[in-house]
Structure formats: C-alpha cells, structure tokens
Amino acid sequence: MTTEIIRLPGQDLSSEEMILNLGPQHPSTHGVLRVVLRMDGEVITGSEPDIGYLHRGTEKLSENRTYPQMLVISDRWDYLSAMSNNLVWCLAVEKLMQLEVPQRGQTLRIIMVELNRIASHLVFFGTYGIDIGAYTPFLYAFREREKILDLFEEVSGARLTYNYIRIGGVMADLPQDWVGKCRSFLEWIKPRFVEYDILLTENPIFKDRTVGVGILTKEKALSYGVTGPNLRGSGVSFDMRKDEPYSGYDKFQFEVPVGKNGDCWDRYWVRIQEMKESVKIIEQALDHLPEGECNAKVPRLIRPPKGEAYAHLEAPRGMLGIYLISDGTEKPYRVHVRPPSFINLAILQEILVGMKVADVIAILGSIDIVLGEVDR
Amino acid sequence: MILPVFTQSQKRSVGVLVAMGAIGSTIALLIGELNQRIFQVWGFVSEFASKISIPSFMLSFVSMVLQCSVLIGFISVSVMFMVWWERKISAHMQSRLGPMYTGGWHGWAQTIADAIKLLLKEDIIPAAANPWVHRLAPVLAFVPCFLCYAALPFGEGLISADLDIGILYIFALSGLSVLGIVMAGWGSGNKYSLLGGLRAAAQSVSYEIPRVLSVVPIIMFVGSLKLTQIAQAQTGFWHVGGIPVLPRWFIFYPVIGQLAFIIFLIASVAETNRTPFDIAEAESELVAGFHTEYSGMKFSFFFLAEYAYVFLSSGMTTTLFLGGGSGPLFPSWVWFLLKSFAVVFLFLWFRWTFPRLRVDRLMEFTWKFLIPWSFFNILAAGFMGLM
Numbered sequence: 001m002t003t004e005i006i007r008l009p010g011q012d013l014s015s016e017e018m019i020l021n022l023g024p025q026h027p028s029t030h031g032v033l034r035v036v037l038r039m040d041g042e043v044i045t046g047s048e049p050d051i052g053y054l055h056r057g058t059e060k061l062s063e064n065r066t067y068p069q070m071l072v073i074s075d076r077w078d079y080l081s082a083m084s085n086n087l088v089w090c091l092a093v094e095k096l097m098q099l100e101v102p103q104r105g106q107t108l109r110i111i112m113v114e115l116n117r118i119a120s121h122l123v124f125f126g127t128y129g130i131d132i133g134a135y136t137p138f139l140y141a142f143r144e145r146e147k148i149l150d151l152f153e154e155v156s157g158a159r160l161t162y163n164y165i166r167i168g169g170v171m172a173d174l175p176q177d178w179v180g181k182c183r184s185f186l187e188w189i190k191p192r193f194v195e196y197d198i199l200l201t202e203n204p205i206f207k208d209r210t211v212g213v214g215i216l217t218k219e220k221a222l223s224y225g226v227t228g229p230n231l232r233g234s235g236v237s238f239d240m241r242k243d244e245p246y247s248g249y250d251k252f253q254f255e256v257p258v259g260k261n262g263d264c265w266d267r268y269w270v271r272i273q274e275m276k277e278s279v280k281i282i283e284q285a286l287d288h289l290p291e292g293e294c295n296a297k298v299p300r301l302i303r304p305p306k307g308e309a310y311a312h313l314e315a316p317r318g319m320l321g322i323y324l325i326s327d328g329t330e331k332p333y334r335v336h337v338r339p340p341s342f343i344n345l346a347i348l349q350e351i352l353v354g355m356k357v358a359d360v361i362a363i364l365g366s367i368d369i370v371l372g373e374v375d376r
Numbered sequence: 377m378i379l380p381v382f383t384q385s386q387k388r389s390v391g392v393l394v395a396m397g398a399i400g401s402t403i404a405l406l407i408g409e410l411n412q413r414i415f416q417v418w419g420f421v422s423e424f425a426s427k428i429s430i431p432s433f434m435l436s437f438v439s440m441v442l443q444c445s446v447l448i449g450f451i452s453v454s455v456m457f458m459v460w461w462e463r464k465i466s467a468h469m470q471s472r473l474g475p476m477y478t479g480g481w482h483g484w485a486q487t488i489a490d491a492i493k494l495l496l497k498e499d500i501i502p503a504a505a506n507p508w509v510h511r512l513a514p515v516l517a518f519v520p521c522f523l524c525y526a527a528l529p530f531g532e533g534l535i536s537a538d539l540d541i542g543i544l545y546i547f548a549l550s551g552l553s554v555l556g557i558v559m560a561g562w563g564s565g566n567k568y569s570l571l572g573g574l575r576a577a578a579q580s581v582s583y584e585i586p587r588v589l590s591v592v593p594i595i596m597f598v599g600s601l602k603l604t605q606i607a608q609a610q611t612g613f614w615h616v617g618g619i620p621v622l623p624r625w626f627i628f629y630p631v632i633g634q635l636a637f638i639i640f641l642i643a644s645v646a647e648t649n650r651t652p653f654d655i656a657e658a659e660s661e662l663v664a665g666f667h668t669e670y671s672g673m674k675f676s677f678f679f680l681a682e683y684a685y686v687f688l689s690s691g692m693t694t695t696l697f698l699g700g701g702s703g704p705l706f707p708s709w710v711w712f713l714l715k716s717f718a719v720v721f722l723f724l725w726f727r728w729t730f731p732r733l734r735v736d737r738l739m740e741f742t743w744k745f746l747i748p749w750s751f752f753n754i755l756a757a758g759f760m761g762l763m
Contacts, residue, residue, distance in 0.1 A: 026663065
C-alpha cells in the first residue's frame with residue numbers, strides 16, 4: 001500500500017525533510033540497528049540501514065581457534081537458533097574430514113534443530129505482536145518457548161548457547177524420559193497455534209496492518225538473494241531441507257508453506273505454518289529414533305586435511321552457509337559465514353520507501369533479523 | 377459437570393473477594409443514597425454556621441472547595457485503583473501474576489509506591505526543550521479533564537454542577553486536552569515526541585466528531601442536554617406486550633441504541649489514546665510518543681490525565697447508555713460505580729487484546745466508517761421520532 005506523496009505547487013518552498021535516526025536505541029529494532037529515515041511528514045522518502053554495532057569479528061577470531069572451539073562462537077551468531085549454527089559448522093568440518101555421523105546422531109540433530117526453529121519463530125511471533133502493538137502474544141510465545149528451553153537445558157545444560165551439536169555427532173545422548181517430555185510438549189503446543197490464529201493471524205486490525213504492506217516481489221527477492229521464510233513468503237518454494245537435504249531430512253514428510261503476495265502477512269503466515277511443520281518433523285523423528293551410537297569416531301585432535309568446504313542449511317531465518325578453508329593444522333585458515341539476516345536486511349532500503357513510520361516497524365519486524373548474525 | 381479445582385491460595389483469594397464484596401455491600405446499603413447523607417451533614421454544618429454567624433458566601437465558598445477536593449480525591453484514588461487493576465488484569469490475561477509483594481495482599485499498594493517514587497524523581501527538562509511549554513503541557517492535559525468531572529453525575533443528585541448543557545460542556549472541555557499533548561510533543565524538542573503530538577492532534581480532532589454525533593440520537597429522544605435528565609429518562613423497563621423485559625437503558629433501544637453505543641465506545645477509546653488507538657504514544661514506533669521526554673511528577677500528570685479520561689469516558693457511557701445510577705437494591709452511586717468500572721474493564725480488555733491501528737487507517741476508519749454511520753443513526757432516530 002504505497003502512499004503517494006502529492007506535491008502541491010509552491011509547497012517545496014516551505015516543507016522540509018526530517019531525518020529520523022531510528023535506533024540504535026529504540027524499542028523495536030530487535031537489537032542494535034540504526035535505520036536513518038528521511039521523512040516527509042510520516043511518509044518515508046529514503047532509508048539507510050546502518051549496521052555494525054554488534055560486530056565482534058567472529059570470522060577473524062576463528063583463525064585463532066581450534067575447530068571444536070569455534071562451536072562456542074558459532075552459538076553467538078544467531079543466538080535465537082544456536083542449534084542451526086552449531087550444525088552448519090559441524091557439517092562444514094565433517095565435509096572436510098569426510099566423517100559420517102551415525103543415524104541416531106543425525107536424527108537427534110534434526111530434533112534439536114527443529115525444536116529450535118519453533119523457539120525462534122515463537123520469538124518472532126511474540127516480538128512481531130509487540131511491533132504491531134499487541135502485547136499479549138509476546139507473553140504467550142515466551143511461555144511456550146520456555147518449555148522448549150527447558151527441554152534444551154535437560155539435553156545440553158544451556159538455555160541459549162547450547163553447544164550441543166558437536167563435530168561427528170552430538171554432545172551426549174538423550175537423558176531418560178526426554179522423549180516423553182518432548183512428546184507431551186508437542187501435544188501441548190498444537191492447540192496453541194489455534195490460539196495464535198485467533199489472537200493475531202486472523203485479527204482484522206493485524207491484517208489491516210500487514211496485508212499489502214512491504215510487498216517484496218518474487219523477482220526482487222531473488223535478485224537480492226533473500227532466503228528463508230522471507231523468500232517463501234514471496235511465493236518461491238525454496239527450502240534447503242527439501243531441495244538439498246542434509247542430515248537425512250529426505251526421510252521426513254513435511255510441506256513447505258509458500259505465501260502469495262510477499263507482504264508482511266505472508267511472511268508472518270509462512271513462519272506460523274513452519275512451526276506446525278516442525279512439529280510434524282519432530283514427531284516423525286521421535287517415532288523413528290534409531291538405536292545405537294550417536295557419535296562417529298572422531299580423533300582427539302581435529303586436523304582436517306588441506307582443502308575447502310562449503311556447507312549450508314536452512315536456518316530459521318534462511319540459508320546459513322559456512323565457507324571453510326583448512327591448511328591442515330588444528331585451526332581453520334579462513335572462515336566465511338553467509339548469514340541469512342544480513343542479506344535479508346539489504347532489501348529494507350528498497351521496500352521502505354513510500355511507507356509510513358508505523359510500517360517501518362511492521363516491515364522490519366516481518367523480515368525477522370537477528371543483529372548478532374548481521375554483524376557477527 | 378466438571379468443577380474447577382482451586383488451589384489453596386486461589387480459595388483464599390476468592391474468600392477475600394467474597395468477604396470484601398459482602399462488607400462493601402453492607403456498608404453501601406447502610407449508607408443508602410449518598411446525596412441524602414450529604415444534605416443531612418451539610419444541614420448540620422449550615423445550621424451551626426448560622427448560629428456562630430458565619431456569612432453565607434463563606435459557606436458556599438467552603439462548599440465549593442470541599443467539592444473540588446472530593447473530586448480530586450476521587451480522581452486520584454480511582455486512578456490508583458485502575459492502574460493496579462489494569463496491571464493485575466493484564467497479568468492474568470498474559471498468564472502472569474502482576475504485582476504481588478507491595479502491601480501484602482496481591483500487591484495492592486503497588487501504585488501508591490509507584491506514585492511516591494514518581495514524586496521523588498528528579499524533574500528533568502531537556503536542553504532542547506522549550507522550558508515553559510514543556511512545563512505547562514502536563515497541566516494543560518490534566519486540568520480540562522478535572523473540569524469535566526464537575527458535570528458528571530455520580531448517581532442521583534451527586535453532581536457538583538448540574539449544567540443544562542452538561543454533555544456539550546464535557547465534550548468541549550475534553551477536546552481541550554489535546555492542546556496539552558501537542559504542546560508536550562512540540563515543546564520537548566524530540567522528533568518522536570513531535571510525531572506523537574501531531575498524531576494525537578489529528579486523531580483527537582477526527583474522533584471528536586463521531587463521538588459527539590453518536591450521542592445526538594439520545595439527545596433527540598430525551599430532548600435535553602442535561603446529563604441528570606438523560607440518566608433519569610432511562611429508569612424503568614422496556615415493555616414487550618406489557619411484560620418488563622429489559623431495563624430502559626438506551627443501549628437496549630433496538631438498533632439505534634447499539635449502533636450509537638458502539639460508535640461512542642470506539643470514539644471514546646480513541647479519545648483516551650488507548651490501544652488499539654494509542655498511536656500517539658505507540659511504544660514500538662515512537663518510543664513513548666509525546667511523553668518521551670517527561671519524567672517524575674510531570675509524567676505522572678499525563679498518566680493521571682489518561683486514566684482520569686478513561687474513567688470519565690466510562691462514566692459518560694454509563695450515564696448515556698447504561699442508565700446511570702438506576703438499578704435495584706443498592707443505592708444509585710454504587711450502581712454508577714459498578715457500571716463504570718465494568719466499562720473500564722472493557723477498555724482494559726481492548727488494550728491487552730488488540731494490536732494497534734496505523735495512523736492513516738485510523739483516519740480512514742473514522743471519516744469513512746464512523747461518521748457516515750453516526751449520521752445514518754441520527755437519520756434513523758429522526759424517523760423513529762416521526763413515527
């Protein structure tokens with residue numbers, strides 16, 4: 001819903017553009033992001049995201065860390081889905097070392113990553129509610145997320161930076177009764193999705209705020225390299241789990257939800273549907289959890305052979321990739337991360353123009369960035 | 377039938393509530409109509425005054441001061457209660473507990489503690505602000521609201537100024553409050569505040585119109601602008617075939633009453649700047665909108681004004697649509713307070729359920745939806761009057 005700016009003759013003489021620094025301290029920039037907005041009244045005429053406030057130089061840091069040590073740092077990229085970060089690092093190293101993870105280890109990894117996807121999308125759901133002005137969904141989402149974090153705590157000892165998925169497998173096998181607890185959580189969360197739909201998805205005010213706002217066309221999304229729910233919201237069915245299965249995703253039955261118009265509501269809806277699909281995947285994984293070892297045989301000192309590897313996977317926010325060069329020592333020679341949030345954020349400056357201030361928040365929220373990953 | 381299972385503390389809470397309700401209703405029944413008690417007491421006072429030969433103008437001056445203090449006292453106490461109530465209600469809606477410690481029982485003293493904290497806080501005027509505009513704004517936001525209370529009937533005969541143009545007076549004065557908000561927005565020297573103030577101005581101006589227009593059918597039916605007369609017109613019952621079905625409240629008037637009620641309620645929520653119409657202080661967009669730069673006592677004045685307006689709107693809704701103080705058994709002031717707080721609950725419920733509208737959609741909603749329908753309502757009321 002682009003608003004036309006009507007220029008009356010002589011008006012340019014008196015009116016003045018206002019520059020508003022949205023952030024870095026602002027309640028809804030989801031971290032420390034600064035967006036420099038040029039505004040004519042409430043209408044945006046130009047925008048420029050300014051990033052780097054959370055830069056910690058993890059790519060450079062990795063050159064002085066051993067391969068297992070880097071896992072700890074990978075937790076801190078996208079701190080809302082640390083499991084995916086762990087997994088992509090392990091996939092890259094395993095590719096270099098040509099390790100084969102046992103079936104049980106792979107299934108455990110999928111369970112954790114999918115649970116983390118639900119938790120991550122729940123945070124999106126809650127914070128998006130706050131962005132739009134509804135406070136209650138936030139508390140509901142965090143109530144559910146709390147249960148997932150409890151499950152993670154039992155399995156890995158941590159609630160945010162798990163460091164659970166390790167090179168060659170996972171940290172440890174499941175504790176007793178964990179499968180039962182996970183199942184009861186899944187049963188518990190299913191009716192919650194109906195609650196969310198009543199509270200937000202089908203709410204007329206919410207739809208009014210999001211439908212037709214911040215439209216990202218298929219072509220533009222593809223040309224900017226947008227991935228994840230943002231791309232699927234624009235109508236492109238692209239999901240690494242389906243198109244290039246890793247860790248045995250090809251054994252699972254699930255749908256890839258795809259939006260139609262590429263507006264904020266579609267991006268939101270895709271994420272809600274993805275949570276439901278993740279529940280399905282976890283259920284299948286729990287049903288067919290293979291017995292046996294969960295770790296491959298890994299040498300005590302990890303020294304991958306000289307060479308390069310690129311591993312990527314479908315993180316909750318899009319395609320997360322690692323490009324890794326090894327020079328044969330115990331430390332990587334060079335690491336490059338392809339963070340989905342960073343690339344998704346780039347579309348902001350294009351789709352914001354012509355929107356209202358209120359839409360800026362709605363659009364920024366719907367892109368769902370994590371600044372820890374944008375700046376690394 | 378499955379009975380809900382209560383925990384020990386829940387049982388205790390229910391017990392406390394029931395006991396409080398029983399004690400409260402007994403006291404209310406003992407007191408009876410408050411205006412009669414007041415007249416009795418005032419009769420004694422004036423008798424005593426004439427004995428010691430105090431001039432009558434002094435007496436009327438004292439009466440005015442007393443009325444003002446009672447109103448201010450009522451506003452502050454009810455606002456404190458509403459803030460605590462809102463925190464408890466929102467907490468329970470969001471599966472939390474809310475304040476639990478201060479004061480012992482369910483954190484009842486939380487707002488008192490908060491008010492003391494706000495009083496003791498440093499008063500900051502930002503360097504970029506215009507100091508006098510910045511200082512004057514909270515006063516200008518609150519004073520009109522307080523003046524409005526003078527014409528609000530709290531029950532039978534409980535009104536400090538029973539004006540013939542009561543409704544007009546309240547509408548006119550409550551429209552003034554936006555000046556304070558615009559001044560706060562402009563005088564703070566902050567871009568977010570400025571945007572908030574501009575939004576508030578646009579919003580108040582637009583929503584004032586359907587709010588006034590929605591009341592016109594009532595005025596047409598009653599034939600008076602006097603709030604006490606409107607409340608009086610709603611005593612008794614609607615009869616269908618000689619059997620009393622519903623109280624004679626205006627909200628139960630077929631179609632016109634409901635339409636007017638809905639328009640009035642929506643416009644009232646918008647007037648009080650509360651979600652889903654809280655665009656002037658939209659936290660996620662404008663940090664805190666017009667009161668971003670305010671702290672301490674000045675902030676608490678904005679807060680006070682907002683909640684006072686909530687109660688004022690609820691009181692007006694009660695008087696205009698819910699029969700004012702009419703009701704069985706209890707005296708009229710009890711019924712008025714019960715109904716008003718029920719409407720306040722509605723306001724709180726909206727706030728913790730709905731997302732926020734966008735500013736241009738908000739304008740579209742009032743100009744393209746509320747105003748045409750309120751005109752239609754007036755037309756329908758006119759036809760009803762002809763028949």
